[in-house]
Amino acid sequence: MRLTKLELHGFKSFADPTVLTFDHGATAIVGPNGCGKSNVSDAVRWVLGEQRARLLRGAKMEEVIFQGSSARRAVNIAEVSLHFENEEGILPVPFKEVVITRRLSRSGDSDYFLNRTPCRLRDIHDLLRGTGLGADSGVVIESKMIDLLLSDRPDDRRELFEEAAGVGLYRDRRRSTERQLEATTNDLTRIDDLMGEVQTQVRSLLRQRKRAERHAEITTRRFAVELTLASREMSAWHEELTGIESRLGGLRDGVPATQEQVRVAEAARDAAHAARAAAETTRQERATVAATARQAVLELQQQLAVAEERHRNALSRRERTVQERDEGVAFGDRMRGEFEAAQADETQCAEALTAASTLLQERMATEEQSRAGVTAARTAADEADRAVQGLREQVRRLELERETAERELAEVAQRTEALRAEHEALSARLALADRELQAADDVLAGAREQAALAENALDQARATARTARDREAAARADVRRVEEEHTALTGRLAALEGLERERVGLAPAAAKLLRERERFGGEAILGPLSDFIGADTSVAAQVERFLGPTVHAVVVRDRAAAEAIRSWHAETNPGALLLLPLDTLAGAADVDPEDLGSRVRSEGAAGRWVRALLGHVKAVADGSAFVDARGAMWLPAKESGAGPLRRRAELEELRTQLGSIETRRAAVQAAAQQVHDEVVQAEAAATAAADATAAAQQASAQAAQVRNERDRVRERAARELADAVALSEKLAGRHTELGDRVTAGIAAQDELAQRLIVSEQTAASARTLLTTAERAQDEAREGRAAQQVAHAQAEARRQVATERRERIDRERHTAAQRLATLEQELATLMQEVGALEEQMTIWQHEIASRRAVLQDAEATFAAAEEGVRLADATLADQELALTQARRQAEDGAQALHLAELRFAELSGKRAAIKERLETEWRRPLEELLANYDAVELEDEPLRAEADELRRQLEQLGPVNPLAIEEHEEETRRLEFLTTQRADLSEAQTKLHAAIKEIDVTAREMFLTTFAEVRTHFREIFMTLFGGGECDLRLENPDAPLDCDIEIHASPRGKRTQRIHLLSSGERALVALSLLFGIFLTKPSPFCLLDEVDAPLDDQNIGRFVKMLNQFKQRTQFIVITHNPRTTTEAADAVYGVTMQEPGVSSLVSVRMRGPAVDTAEPADAAPVV
Template sequence: MRLTKLQMQGFKSFADTTTMTFDSGVTAIVGPNGCGKSNVSDAVRWVLGEQRARMLRGAKMEEVIFQGSSARRAVSLAEVSLFFENEDGGLPVAFKEVVITRRLSRSGESEYLLNGASCRLRDIHDMLRGTGLGADSGIVIESKMIDALLSDRPDDRRELFEEAAGVGLYRDRRRSTERRLEETAVDLSRLDDLLGEVQSQVRSLARQRKRAERHAELTARRFSVELTLASREMAAWREELAQLEVTVAALREQAPGDDARVVAAEGARDAAHEARAAAEASRNELARLTQLQQQHVQELRAEIAVAVERQRNALERRQRAEEERREGEAFGERLNADRVRAREELTSLEGEVEQSRESLAVHARDEEAARAAVTAARSAVEAAERTVRELREQQRRLDLDRESAQRETAELEQRSAALEIERQQLVDAATVLAREIEGADEAIEVARVSVATAVAALEEARAAARAARERDAAARAELGRAEDTYVALEGKVNALEGLERERVGLAPAAARLLRERDRFGEGAVLGPISDFLSTSASSAVLVERYLGMTVHAVIVRDHAAAEAVRSWHASANPGPLLLLPLDAMPSPSGGEAGDLLNQVEAAEPAAGWVRSLLDRVRALDDGSGFVDGRGAVWLPGTTAGPGPLRRRAELSGLRSELLAAGAGRQLAAAAAEEARRALTEADAAVAMATEAANLANGEDRRANDHRAELERRRLRGMRELENAEGLASRLATRQDELRSRLASIEVRTAELQESLGSHGVDSEALRVQAAETERALEAAREHRTNGQVALAQAQARMQVATDRVHRLEQEHENASTRLASLQHELSTLADSDRSLAEQMANWQGDLDARVATLTDVESRLAEAERHVRDANASLSTADHALDQARREAHERESALHHAELRFAELSGRRTAIRERLETEWRRPLEDLLASFEAVEVDDTALRTEAEQLRTELEKLGPVNPLAVEEHEEEVKRLDFLTGQRNDLAEAKNKLQLAIREIDTTARELFLTTFTQVRENFRQIFMTLFGGGECDLRLENPEMPLDCDIEIHASPRGKRTQRIHLLSSGERALVALSLLFGIFLTKPSPFCLLDEVDAPLDDANIGRYVRMLNQFKENTQFIVITHNPRTTTEAADAVYGVTMQEPGVSSLVSVRMRGNTVDEVTPPEMAPEGEVAGAPA
């Protein structure tokens, strides 16, 4: 790969398209100061991807575009192209010529092109990787690099080494990583504080959640229990109501039956019940045994199936192990053969290495002898040559050094003053930051107080909400109880009113007469005597017992009405009937009224008949009988059921209770509404307090963030202050060194002036002798180098052989270990297989026994099922007989009364349950019955459990219904924060590890590069100075990344000393040696030297030219120079740069060695070898 051409357009001072063609060897670029020569080196840096404007001698990247001149406008685009010949395939692209182009417009748009195709800078870097080219490579060597190396500022010198090693990137990464580490530590501290608060909140909410979940669990269980009870009761009531309807219809139409049939039917039913219970018990026991046997059989079959699978897996593993063992034995035999051959090869190579060492020792002794002779000859030549010329030159350079030291002293004083101002500014800034941090601490404290206040207010609001919720629950429970009471009473009243309307309990004939009384004319039939009587519930019992069937008597208007009714009765035959005509009403007796009459109120027009029937009747003390006015004792016996008087008395009392229950329900509803309103207000207060707490927490977080930012700024300021103080200390030290240096320069000047008149000898013979010794040294050095190469090659082959022997031995040992492991595994698998087979045989026997037992139990279970079916059939027959007997029972009237009352009661209770459940659970009953899960236990246990659940809920008290959601949210927040903290902790560890890895990598890169540069520096120094000694040293080898780099050089004939004690020319030559040493660590196809020969005198220029001639066979050199000797002696091609048009650079001449092409001679011509242009 070779550079063939550079093309520039609109780049800096090259406004027009300018093309430079390069051939192998050295190409010189000459021209007066300010003509734009160095813009060529900037163009090379820029096109290869340089991103730092300061490296291009600018403040911003747009300055590389031609800015215009007095006669030209500025251009809008800068473009530079490098052309490479790629015949040898050095670049990994399929082109014989590769063109790299970079464009930049004033709009900031930048573009890279590869052979005219747009690409990324990364693509160019990837292509150039390994070739020594790139923006960070050392292909451009400038004069300012010499100044940086010779500077006493260690940072400038270190920068060149770090660029060569590529350490700068790692330094930037380390600083960035440290900043991120500090930020991560601050964030981690804040997160720990926040985690503590959230964990406390989670623990509190966890307790509330347990109570809420327990409350919800109990409520759900109570819902299931109550709905199960309600569904069962309502299902039973539906059946009972249907049966009651049938029973009532039958009882109204059929005659009374025989009680004996009822007793017989009940006995038969009980016997059938007992028989069925015995059959079911036997059936259940056999079913349990069947299930147990089935479970055992399934378990045994599963164990056998698992064992079969284990046997199959073991067989496959044994087969694999056998195959691996056979392969391992074959592999071990191959390894033994390879190991024997490798040892034989190693023995042969050891002998070859020993022979190379002996030969190298002989060549080294020859070289040492030649070097001693060269040193002696050179010393003599130097002593002769430097008599007057070198002393005068040293005096001149001492004067330059004095001026340089004086200028640097002035610069250091200015920098010290500026640094003191900067340090004071940092101190002031630290003071301001301290005050701001104090203010931030106060703000944090205020925020924490606000948070505590808001949290306390939130807790108070939550407590108030819990109390309101308790009151609301209590009010709703009280309302439910009031609703239940009211609905129950209303059901009873409605039932009794229905019975009253239907005249239930009245004699059938009287009831039928009242239904058909319209046929007798208006007012003919007035109603039963019970309609005109009213009394208390207790008195109604006595009156009904005394009156007996008379209570069913019907009041008629007169005898005519009675005759009409009699005619109807004769034809209809409705049953016994008692009529009481008003015109036949007996007159009252004049005696004292009985106590029974005093207990009733009679209404007109039947009051006379009531007084007549109850006159002078008194009840016995125990209520078992009565005594009338004649002294006769009446013992009525027990009645079949409540009569119309008792029902009316009960209805009157129930109506009074219903009015009271309605008032209580209204009060409970008002209390529930008030409690619900208070709960709504309490929930709103909780929401407001929560929002206030969140705002306070936000303020606290912002205050902490601000405090952390101030702390980071304070730490950054402290570091900057420390750096400024350290720099001030180094500047003071440097000022002291400069003062010592100036004193040393004065002493040296006096010595040189004294020596100028005392030295002068003829040195021609010594020079001839030195040339002969140098040729002998070169020959000896070449022999020694060849010997070193041969030894290194032999040692490399021996090391390869040694590594191969070790690797084969390790592989053989591993193979042996693997074979032993496989043998042990095969033995273990065989033992396991035998044990498993025995166990499977035992399991199979047990399985056969269990299957036989299961078959027997299943047959017995089928027989028990048949017995249960027979018992159920018998029980069904007995139940049917009992129902039939009861329908025919003697007490038909009493049964009818109870059936009708039960029908009304069940209807009311069903309505009450519906209203109660819908009110409590706030859903229609149909939805409730469709959504609950039935509880399969008996009703008694369910009622007990319902009462226990109600008691437990009351004990549990009010709960926070939002606790579950709040706890889940806080747990999610805690998990999120915990994850964040873990991520931060992991990030912190990774950042710390990254810093260590960066330090390790940078240290290794730096030390490797330093070692290479050190070796290259020694070789090039020997070439330039023709001998002498030099070295690079680290001030602190334990900390290579932070210590100073010292350059020691001892030209031929001088003792080892620091470079600042050398002459300017020697120092420049030492710096060139080091720069070329750095360049050779990353050799590239070409190298651009920008005025690096400026400080060299004629003698050192000759050495510099010899070095270029030595390296130009392998590297193209582009030399920007003012020195005519460099141009004439080293250059194979010369370009002249001029500014014939002010502000615009152009090429005016090209001279190829041996040929002149388009030569244009400007008016003012420099000395031979340099082509000059018009003055800038």
């Protein structure tokens, strides 16, 4: 499995489609700071599924999409693809080439593709599992990882080891399990509290049962009594309603006879109205003719103004077009000169490219000759180095064994001293345990005393709560009484409002006219006269008696509206109807304070009619007669029922009473709420006392537990003291044995040192010869690399010149096309100016002709206006005669109105009692009347019994009618809680076991990975430093998952152990050794190194290059670097990243191991120097 290609498009600074091709070995990516080199490593991380924008050097994931530059717009999609060769079938798919693609749009859509087929991120992870690739793998090694390893923060260093070991998943599982355990423990605590509450509730429900049964018996009896009374009342109302219905039939049959008397007067009025309508029609026709002529003049004037404006615009556009044409001619001349210069530049660049290619071939031949000499010298030097290395390994092993023995000897001494201190500490702990045991006894006694006090407080709080509940029951009874009064008033008010809304009691003709008022326009009919009169009940009755049928008159806007209604009346014949036009009264008459007019409120626009009808009229003291200013006395008929004025007065009184009742209701509800709050406070106090009692009992139990724990601590201290004495004796024997081993190691080490000196002299001579050969090879390689760069520069310059010539040629053609377009536009504008001037002359003559027609039409309209005025005078005379005829028909309509009013009143009472019963018993009235047992008593005893039953329910207070069911339910709930507590206890035990199992598995994985990293670290350290020693140690081996990881390193010839005492370059090399050790523990097909060689000097760079050459036979390396030695000595191919265009990265590639030079996409990229 091998990485073959990386494709980028729209990712960060790579705006254009860019392709990087990789072969075996190492590929270097170089370029100046800020050109976008590290964006390549970000792209590899991203396409492998990285979800953390922070690791991609961004705040949010959308920032990986190209954001635009000074010359380019931002793109909407970022896409990266990795191509793998799968000849060995390592990836479990039937393809020899596998392409993994990730795409992100600015809308937030993120897609993954496998061989251009859509898939999920999980599918990518499953495919790469076991290959060493993935978002969390070590495929990318960057410079900040060196800082993490060398950091003083142990968590940063541990994070790299845990990532390699895969322990993070187990840490997440452990945290999740701990949260579940905490939740389970909390559930156990809550369920214990719930069980105590439920047990108390079961006992309380048992006491409520008898009260609920008594309440049910009283409610059943009250239901029978209430329904018996309601049934009797509704039967009586039904009989009266039947009589009213029969009487209404007779009254309605007599209405046509009285209406016939009115029709004769209406016929004469209709003739006058028809004459007036004809005159109005003539006036409107002539007005239309005048308006049409006036509109024609205005339209021609507007068209002329528009034409003048278009003429001015056309002249202005013609001037601008001529100017733009002249500028286009000058621009075309300038482009011809630039095109010829660009052609010459392109020819010169092509000649320079040919010369650079020839010189490059010569430099590559020279490099190949020097490479053969270096190979022979390196073979001899390697043989000498292997001999020296063998002796050094023997010396190192002896040094390591001796130092290990010395270190263990020091540790034995330290441990002995620590045991003496521990002996003293254990004695002090034993004395402390005795004192703590005595203190625990004192705490236990105090806790038991507090528990007794808390129980007394609980009894007092429960007594207070019972008293508050009794007061709450009385307050609720007051609320119910006020609610009943409010319901009765609301029912009466709703019935009257319904009658008022339906205009019940209003004369039939007036009611029909109001229903069809939209036929005459929204403002023509203002409403019945009664809507404009306001008074209290007594005055309203006097006004109704005085006005008689006039109270049913309808107020209209003016005479014209009255005429329109008269035509409708003649067509429909609805009955007698009185109209009061507002424009027939010149002004308001003076009103005497004793008149009826001063005792009413004139509301709205009809106030003048109210004052005209009721002014100068006084009522006799008993209201049986009325006298006007002339002394005439009016004796009205006997009252037959309430009219619309009295109904409106009663509505106002009911609304006032309803407001008072609502105020009372709010007061009693507030009082009930206050008592309820006191109940809640009392119950809360009782609950708090119960909690305090439980807390005191729990504190007592905890104090007993603490005392037992102190006793166990004392016994444990005694055992540990005995163990410490035994261990001290064992350490003394070990100290003597280690001293003998140190003496023997020193003698063997001196002998090997003499042999090592001779071998090192031989190896030094061989290395001198190798250095000379390598220097010659370096000079040849540098010459070849410089020529390759020059060749790439020449190619880039030729490409730029070609593109410049093509761009200038396109601009020349565009300018020529624009010039032709401007000539056409100029000709069109000249034609448009001529046409407009001709049309303006025609319209000016037409305006003069139409103004003469307008003067004739206005004279004819004035004559038609005079005809309408004469018709209005005739119509007014006929209207007065019709009014007198209609008054005679009002008496019959009044009798019909009174009967209908009584019928509506009884219907309202029946609806109110139906609503009250259905609201109280929450069932339809028909169902209530069909399911009650009638009581055989007179009405008065029944009403008395109903009041007594209501009083008994109030005394009984609120009860729980579901006490029996709730008691059974709470009992079942208590059983369920008991079972649930057992399940939670079992779950708690299993969670403890799961946490222990997770710890064991994570510990084993971490220790296994740690051992492998430790082995690889030592091997790579020897390769980079050519000797010395290194090691990884756990600060506390007994707790590997939580302790710090220490790095010890001593380069050859140094005795330093701690890496903080090394130079910066040596520390960086140690960190690289460890990073490669982690990488080899979890290897992947390729490794990307992002500027990890930045801190290394020339000597350490040589070691780093040697390591790359050693490992690149089995792993592909992509190295992002600034160092020329890394590029020339280790890289098989080099990619240069530049920003020739600001903000946009481009590539140029140079093949280091072959005869040809490859240019990466895009082709116009500039080379890296």
